Amino acid sequence: MASVHDSGPDGCYSCDCNAALTDLPPRQRILVGAGWRVAHAINCALPGWLVVIARRHITTVAELDAAEATEMGLVTWRLSRALTEVTGCAKTYVAAFSEAAGFTHLHVHVVPRAHGLPADEQGPAVFTHLRRPAAEWVPEGTMDDLAGALAARIAAQP
């Protein structure tokens, strides 16, 4: 069985970040477990959009071992509760595609779905928030503030 310290191919952004874990800013290490690391999505126009990133370089859910799969369920559950408390969202969307060039490393999106989200941005259309101009991206300071609030909520969970 592969270890969590397996390095991925050159040029994998997720592996590069996993390898530099202790140097990452708060927005890149909201929650770190044995199998997963949680970060705020980059280049994203929706505050609180989180990604749960595998600690080792795999590209499909089918490659997870039982412990990683169990942890994935618990992590998405904890994040969903924390996002609901911190952002006031109605619910969370959870999805894994790992299709974009350079981002095939397995990651699970956990997206706060706001009560007032326009109909044309609901469901899969919420991904429009990952295709906005840079001027609309969530600022790093805002991501770090959210990261702190979410981490505090998670730490207080039973």
Ligand SMILES: [Zn+2]
């Ligand atoms: Zn990787």
